[in-house]
Amino acid sequence: MPPWKELPASLDQRVRQLVVQLRRLKDHSGLSLAALAAKTHYSRSSWARYLNGKKLPPREAVEQLARVCGADPTRLLVLHELAAAAWPNATEEDGPEEEESAGTTTHRRAVRRTWVLLGAVAVLSAVLATVLLVTRPWQGEGVRPEAVQGSSQTPFVYVPGRAHPCDVKRQEGELRAGYSTTRTMLMDVNSTGWEILEAQCLLKYHGYDPGIPDGAYGERSKGAAKRFQGDHGLVVDGIVGPDTWKELRR
Incomplete structure (x- = not known):
């Protein structure tokens, strides 16, 4: 595809x-x-x-x-x-509107x-x-999806400058930050979501600074992904796909 x-x-x-x-x-x-x-x-x-x-x-x-x-x-x-x-x-509407006066249409x-x-x-x-x-922004804490019932049912809401916690642990033989379990999602600049936040935390865990872990995939996160890909023998395009996820989860 x-x-x-x-x-x-x-x-x-x-x-x-x-x-x-x-x-x-x-x-x-x-x-x-x-x-x-x-x-x-x-x-x-x-x-x-x-x-x-x-x-x-x-x-x-x-x-x-x-x-x-x-x-x-x-x-x-x-x-x-x-x-x-x-x-x-x-x-x-996907098609022409009915004919009517300009005033009525407006x-x-x-x-x-x-x-x-x-x-x-x-x-x-x-x-x-x-x-x-x-x-609870007044407490200065970000939201983790497991804090909301059914993270897959919870729409991601991007708040500029809001940093989320990165608590990476090894679970079921792979590294996880607790925001997404994906191993295939494609991500590039201007994407937002729980998967982006997961990738940012994993990049940070491996020593590649993606900037603020806010769930928005910007140029700084893409730069970190490129450095990670270059050091792990992957195609250096900054797009996080299945091969990059595999190495991030190791």
Whole structure:
């Protein structure tokens, strides 16, 4: 399966998180874009636009992707609400609108955006309240996924400058920091998530400084990954994939 193109740097962080999660779900399923088109109501070209950050996917497309990949859509729909609030002139329709007067169209779009924004604010408030209760930022501690019931069910929320603890231990014959057990997830610049935090902690444990362990894969983390790859006889591209994970887990 060909590697993903890097998402546009101008893409809002909320939209980026949704697209990254949709990409991961597709990669785990092993389905091609053509196979997705055959199993959903959306064309191959539509999925290419959605998964490359060129167009906001409709809510129904997100639900259908989760269904064909055998995943619970709840987490993805929360991320979709947040992304919809960030997407300029967001609309979930994939096709021409009905003909109507310019004034009516403008009014309807304004009302739609208002309701989407209000819904997103409510969801975001609930998510942030949960995160604050768990992370207790006033105590200066980061959140570990096991501190929240079902880490795989807990959406990662990136907070710039928030350092998470790195407590690497050997479990079941491999090194783990407690944020993810993946050995295959592909990661490159502008990715965020529990897997990124796991890789940052493992790089730090091996003596390669990735910067603040905040769950965001930036240039400093990529530089640390390149140095690690070079010292371990791997392809030096800064992309953390199966081969790099294997060495990080040793």
